[in-house]
Amino acid sequence: MFKIGFDNEKYIETQSKRIEERIAQFGGKLYLEFGGKLFDDFHAARVLPGFAPDSKIRMLSRLADDAEIVIAINASDIEKNKVRGDLGITYDQEALRLIDAFRSFGMYVGSVVLTCYTGQPAAEAFQKKLEGLDLKVYRHYPIPGYPMDVKTIVSDEGYGKNEYIETSHPLVVVTAPGPGSGKMATCMSQLYHDNKRGIRSGYAKFETFPVWNLPLDHPVNLAYEAATADLNDVNIVDHFHLTAYGVTTVNYNRDVEVFPVVKTMFEHIYGECPYKSPTDMGVNMVGNCIVDDEAVREGARDEILRRYFAALCRKRKAESDGAEVDKIKMLMAKSGLDESHRPVIEAARKRAAETESPAVALQLPDGRVITGKTSKLLGAVSAATINALKALADIPRETKLISPEILKPVSNLKIKRLGNKNPRLHLDEVLIALSICAVNDKLARKALGCLDKLNHCDAHSTVILSQVDESTLKKLGVQLTCEPQYQTKKLYHG
Secondary structure (H helix, E strand, O other): OOOOOEOHHHHHHHHHHHHHHHHHHOOOOEEEEEOOOOOOOHHHHHHOOOOOOOHHHHHHHOOHHHEEEEEEEEHHHHHOOOEOOOOOOEHHHHHHHHHHHHHHOOOEEEEEEEEOOOOOHHHHHHHHHHHHOOOEEEEOOOOOOOOOOHHHHOOOOOHHHOOOOOOOOOEEEEEOOOOOOOHHHHHHHHHHHHHHOOOOOEEEEEOOOOOOOOOOOOHHHHHHHHHOHHHOOOEEEOHHHHHHHOOOOEEEHHHHHHHHHHHHHHHHHHOOOOOOOHHHHEOOOHHHHEOOHHHHHHHHHHHHHHHHHHHHHHHHOOOOOOHHHHHHHHHHHHHOOOHHHOHHHHHHHHHHHHHOOOEEEEEOOOOOEEEEEOOOOEOHHHHHHHHHHHHHOOOOOOOOOOOHHHHHHHHHHHHHHOOOOOOOEOHHHHHHHHHHHOOOOHHHHHHHOOHHHHOOOEEEEOOOOOHHHHHHHHHHOOEEEEOOOOOOOOOOOO
16 A cells, blocks of 8 residues: 655755755766656656656756756667667657657757767668757767777777767756667766866766665665666675775666776876765765655565566567566565565456456555456456446445446447457546546546546556556556466467
8 A cells, every 4th residue: 555655845855956066066067967767757656655757857947947958869779760668669759759858847958969870871860850850969979999998988089089069058967768878978978078178077977776875685776676677787785985985885787887987087087086986976865865664665565576577478478588587586585575465466366266257456545455357348457447436436336337328339339340359448448438427427427536546556467458458557557467468369469
């Protein structure tokens, strides 16, 4: 059950102040590498109950007068039509979405930089498209020996070949559509060019996870490992920080491994490095805003289990080789977790066994677990949602909120006119039907008024749900897991 464990307003306040302090540390010009999701950070919202998905952009919008955005995108990713798995759109489309989103918050997007540019035709076409939209575009090139050959990297044959990004604000936030886009290299290239121009500037890194001032095996940090199991990221103790200060902090392996290179780059550019450890480079204040440690531990444990079932489903769909399943199993063992931690799992399985058909269980905010079975016109997820709304509205379960006179014509339309094979209605269609009934039926209206109470509720399905149903549950704020089984034995599951 949902319990607040994170002070969101304190976070926005302290995080913006921390960034302002870092800008001042470097004399008024800072390149901030921004990792993770700036928008719609639902992972953070799940493991830090109380964290709002738009917290980071709201925090940055406080600095809007002093900030500009640079979006880095790998030219090879454009050429390969690389797709973001969570959104299902290509990286170049995501770059455009990010620009629109930043502008909607009053943020200035200064430019886009094409990294690892080697003349890729798709990247050239994308540059023309951006320039046609009055956006500045710069090109950065591959550097032989990157990142180990520091002498070449920090020279006119390395960073010196990159086009200098003209910026006009004290804070330059460098973000990207996804990992591997060259954010850090973009920042370091700018430091090199600024130094040649006599401009004093600095670099810092923003990553929400792992949380540096939480223990290595804290569930919040383990949940981050579960979320990145496919990338082989591992949380480790920052031994540079421990050696320098005698304080144990947590970072992830890639940052710790590359720190000697970053340190050497700083020394080549400035003569010295302002940081003694990867932790020093960060500005993350998330750990200081946790107000109920047990609540965030519980949120993180639930997230590890969600990631486990998601990995099982990816394996079932042949989207992974199963290695991430094994890794998350180890994280579950570290956390003392098994499937019994989520009551909806056993409830859904029991209901499926009783009905010999797919079932869904949903846990209400008061702890009650409501189930739904598959019927002729309703899928299990639709039935469970309607039953949950009845329970929340204190409406007897046997009450029919949606008249068959509405359901049947919609189902017939799907089959006879729209070419669908499955007569059952998706959850969004059922909710639309419920809203129609609510015009003249006070019980339907009462049930519809309880939709907001589904936010943060857990649900489990004994089969992999359709993308439509999964998306609708996500919009309602329901935290879903699915068994790695399809409802039918067909080869195509569209």
